[in-house]
Amino acid sequence: MRSPNLAFGKLIAGLRQSVGLSQEELAERANIHRTYVSQIERGLKSPTLVTLLRLSSALETTPSKLMRQLESELGLQPGQP
Template sequence: MHRHRIALGISQEELADRVELDRTYISGIERGIRNPTLLVLLRLAQALQVSPTDLLAEQPGVARQR
């Protein structure tokens, strides 16, 4: 998600405003400590102009949290 947000040139706060969520929740999702619901994932994908599948794809070089 972070990569897509940066590619659009928007801040966490701007993304949070677009999807009507708190900025700290967006931060938590990007850091892997929050798991969005399916509906939130769909809203994020729409705001970031990508498919939900793109948001779920594992990023190279990013360690999975266990």
């Protein structure tokens, strides 16, 4: 299975780019450090629940939409870990 951290990072980077934000702008909107955004996007860090909420708000989406996209990217079906 593909790394969830890498898949989540790719998802965040794609969404950030689609709304035309730099890593610095996303970090400012989410009230997190720019280097942390970079680490998330490269799959080096796994965000906390609070960070997930901040990122989703900054990207004008919901945590549940992010998770559904991640599940789809990972090819997860209901009932799979």
